[in-house]
Amino acid sequence: MNLPNSNDIPVSKLASAFGNTSATYKFYWFLSIIEMVEQAQLILSKRVLFARMICNGWYTVNYFHVSFGKQDLIQQAVKSILKHEGLSIDIKKDLLLDVLMTSSLKSTQQTLHHFNKNVPHWFLSPWFTKEKGDNDTNYRKYIYISSQKFENECMYALYDNHIVINPKWVDYLKTNAKILKDFIYWNLTLFLQVRNPNIPDLANKLIKPPLRGSLYNQRKNYWDIVFKELGTVNCIFTGKTLTIGQYALDHFVPHAFVSHDLIWNLVPIDIHFNSIKSDKLPIMENHFENFFEIQKTAFEIMTDHAPKNKLLEEYLGIFPDLVNINGFDYIRYKESIQPLITIAHNNGFGYLK
Template identity: 55%
Template sequence: MDLPHSQYLPVNKLASVFTNTSATYKFYWFLAILELVEEGNVKISKKKIFARMISNAWYTVNYFHVSFGKQDLIQDSVRAIIKIENLTINENRNRINSILENTNNIQTIKALNHFDKNVPHWFISSWFSGTRNEIYLLSQNFDYGCLYRLEKDHIEINPSWISYLKLNSKILKGFCYWNLSLFLQKRNPNVPDIPNKIYKTIARNSLIKQTNEYWKFVFNELGAIDCIFTNKKLVFDEKKYALDHFVPHAFVSHDLIWNLIPIDKKFNSFKSNRLPLIDKHFDKFYTLQKTAFEVVKSYSSKNKYLEEYLSIFPDLDDSGWDYLRFKETIQPLITIASNNGFSYMKE
């Protein structure tokens, strides 16, 4: 993916910024600048940019548990700041930005200022060679075509670049997200759907269709369903049960029917993104899934949700349900999720 061409700007210099990256800093720094320029900012405080870097990485680190690699301290800063500022995982991005831009907490300021050591000047090192001080000095002259001028506590966007950044902001963001996805996928080879864990918030799709077009048939046939976690009998009442992802949505990032089951609503709030215990919960999960499949198929063999099981059982019509194949699909997902920071439910 190439950057938009310009007859008057050294776009090749900007493109070369991302040629060699050992951390995510450059991506998040540039994304923050693009957002702030879109909002009409020209002289931008570094603290404001650092705050955006943190808020843009917030859900990727705190909710999806994507690893940035050992060298990358953005994830460490995000994890530290959520505790220091007493924030929540699902905090609104605008509120995160506001809090970080205005905080007087010494620990938070220290975490933000860490990025000032290298990121602002190394980002424009394609235009200049030299030490940190030399790059700061050379950036004062816009005749070099540099993206911005460096000051102690802020940057100033080169007027020649403002129109380019605004007109091409969507493409430039796409370029960043694409390359950031590739960068993180290499460090998380077994984690599914990395792109949607970078720029999406934790908002989920509604599961009403799965409820009314699949599980409703099961409730109608069985009358009640035992919660696999609490053993409570559940009836078709949205106030008493919730449709839950057996492997957390924050990890699989999908709503496929083979990972959804009704559970006790109160317990669902407690469970959150905790992982089930294979030895304790899988057999009940498997039995309920198999029963539900058979019930729905008896109602309508054309039910669209039945097709979603083909990703696990490609020859379902011939061989039926295979306990080991289902377990060998679920167990690695839970193991990988655990390795990426998701915690297990307690015994």
């Protein structure tokens, strides 16, 4: 995906800023700038920009457990602030931004200020050539002084506590804001996919979804029918007896990892247990046997009562040739689920205790 062209500004320099990317900070720094320019702000506080970087990476790191790389500053900062501020992983973005802007914790202030050492001036490096033999300190000073004159038509001017957007870039950034965001997310996806080759649906894990999908259809048109036939079902985790109006639908492999609501991964469980389970992983040795049995029983009931139910087609992802209950194979099901559990654990999801 290419950046929008312009005859008035050196877009090639902006493209070069992403040409040799070894960390996520460039993506989140530029994204934060665009967000503020969209709000008609042209003198941008560095602390606000750094705080927005944290906000924009928060959900990806904490909820979806996507790895940015062991040495990535954004990932380290997100985890540090989560720990020291005692925040929830699903805190709203505006509330998180407010916490970061008003926090009196020295650790949070230091974490935000740490970005100032390299992020703002290194992003401008394509506009300013580093002379041979010049050390990093002198190069940093050179970029700061030169940018304040908007030399080489650089995007912004650097000051100690803020940046100022170059007037020549304002219209470009405002007009193309959506395309520029798409460019960021596209390239960020490519960057992270290399580091998370086994994580499914990575592109949709870069932004917190406004709402989780409803499981009303799966409940009413599938599991309620199963309950009407069986009367009760035992929770695979607690053993409690569940009835048609008193159960929660749970993702056996956490939704935060698979990012889908396919019927082969949903199972009725105890409502109270569901409220405390969070995104913990089931233990295959303890839970898969009962999970498989209720899934197989449910499939048998549904193929008998509603063979044209569209939800039954979702099992084809596990059993491509599934026609009847005889093809509902224990080994194949387990071999499909086990790698997902293992990969999720390797990416930071914990097991149930």
